[in-house]
Amino acid sequence: MRHKGPAPYTAEDIALYFSDVQVPTQEESLGQIVIEILRSGTALNRPALCAKLVRRLEMAASAEEEQHYRILIGLLFGRQSAV
Numbered sequence: 001m002r003h004k005g006p007a008p009y010t011a012e013d014i015a016l017y018f019s020d021v022q023v024p025t026q027e028e029s030l031g032q033i034v035i036e037i038l039r040s041g042t043a044l045n046r047p048a049l050c051a052k053l054v055r056r057l058e059m060a061a062s063a064e065e066e067q068h069y070r071i072l073i074g075l076l077f078g079r080q081s082a083v
Helices: 013-021 025-042 046-058 065-076
Strands: none
Touching: 025 046, 025 065, 046 065
């Protein structure tokens, strides 16, 4: 007896799913960065946060990611309000 369920996913479906990965929220990004800094034993301060944000901006894979990190850098220097 055949089970009538959803059709199996194709490679194209899987690729589309992973290409739609969304940028994390501001809180999630800052939380990840704070954890990285604390685990490395570095002092948690504005220069350390800024360095991590700039590095992530340089490594951004999309325009959305770049904009996300630019906003966070702006928040760090008080140039933008939280979204």
